[in-house]
Amino acid sequence: MKIRLLLWPLSLLYAWGLRIRHLFYDLGLIKSVVFKTPTICVGNLSLGGTGKTPMIALLIEYYLSKGLHIAVVSRGYGRKTHGLIEANFESTASQIGDEPFQIYRTFPQIRMVVCASRVRAMAYLEASHFHGVAEKKISLGPNQSGSQSPPDLVLLDDAFQHRAIKAQFNILLTTYSKPFFKDFYLPAGTLRDHQLRVKKAQVVVVTKSPNPIDKDKNESFVSRLNLRPNQPVFFSHLKYASTLVGLKEHISLDTLKGEKIVLVTAIANPEPLVVFLTSIGAVVKHLKYADHHFFTPSEINLLKQYNRIICTHKDFVKLSDEIPQLFYLPVSHDFSERDKQAFYKALPEV
Known part of the structure; x- marks a missing residue:
């Protein structure tokens, strides 16, 4: 909170800069x-x-x-x-x-x-x-x-x-x-x-x-x-699918109840996924990386030691060629x- 207060004057300048920029476009x-x-x-x-x-x-x-x-x-x-x-x-x-x-x-x-x-x-x-x-x-x-x-x-x-x-x-x-x-x-x-x-x-x-x-x-x-x-x-x-998707097989989420799972994420906000997996009874070990992270060979070798890894779709397309035991949980927007x-x-x- 103290850091935020220290940065507040810069934020005000940034906001005014935005207003001036948009005014130039509007005019x-x-x-x-x-x-x-x-x-x-x-x-x-x-x-x-x-x-x-x-x-x-x-x-x-x-x-x-x-x-x-x-x-x-x-x-x-x-x-x-x-x-x-x-x-x-x-x-x-x-x-x-x-x-x-x-x-x-x-x-x-x-x-x-x-x-x-x-x-x-x-x-x-x-x-x-x-x-x-x-x-x-x-x-x-x-x-x-x-x-x-x-x-x-x-x-x-x-x-x-x-x-x-x-x-x-x-x-x-x-x-x-x-x-x-x-x-x-x-x-x-x-x-x-x-x-x-x-x-x-x-x-x-x-x-x-x-x-x-x-x-x-x-x-x-x-x-x-x-x-x-x-x-x-x-x-x-958020609407999560009922099955995990892998390269060669799909796995029902029902099988995760009471199971220890490894979750790998490199997205901006993984919290909703963690909360969802926990809500269905999974015991989550979360390996969190920065958004848009590109995994190094040493990180990939570290992940290969796990029998099954759950990740996001964005991470799946980056890692599935290297880690065959990888699965992702499809998610989409849904409305009433x-x-x-x-x-x-x-x-x-x-």
Whole structure:
């Protein structure tokens, strides 16, 4: 708490810097680019752990079911490469980042492009002229001609704070246990964008909520979000699968009751998974690593000594080639039946 108080003046400066930056964009002093291809942005106001990757997966499933060609644009956080890269069947997590790799392995029929510049990535996908508030020429670089056919829809992963590109539709996520209105600005807290930006989202989703959620607590929570009148807000909860998934077999969760298990995580917030496994009766030994951690050979050799390891899907795609006794527990966002219908109805038609 003392450290937070010491950092508080820096957080105030950071918050004012954000307001000035957004004001410049709002006044047109800094230009945003609008692309012809429909775009949906999934983002948050804070650093990590709100469930962006499961939300991207949910949107991919939904729009694939409508017969659309989907592309995802991501920064590829934590990758060992630079520049613009489009994923292919030979791509690795170190080349495109662990979360894009997870998404691409799950949905190989989509196009996955990683680049620090979302504008450059979109120009690559369209591979043609685009229009916007400002007309800019984007250099694609060698061997990046964008020869594949353009997608029907592009999902912008973690791009809410990137004003250089203007998405047609924004989904903002915040967690129930640590909503943005209880957070501090960097460096005292984890807020990286201004709280007032919540009003710019077409949809707000409160993730990792209790299920069921108390109606009075729901209304109190919504009032503190400081939304526009009639701005849609939905509460989602984590839905864990009933089986563990491995390379060669599936295991029922029922078999974990009373069992000692090893859980390996390299994600921003593993606590909900730990709580869930404990709630079903498992005795959890948790080996916790930093988010986006790439495991060293010595760490992998250490993990190989265990008979069975449970991990997240993101860690599974990085480790399963090296550790055959690895299993992951699938997880997704789920809504109450009423919220589910309203959420999908709120999504844009493409």
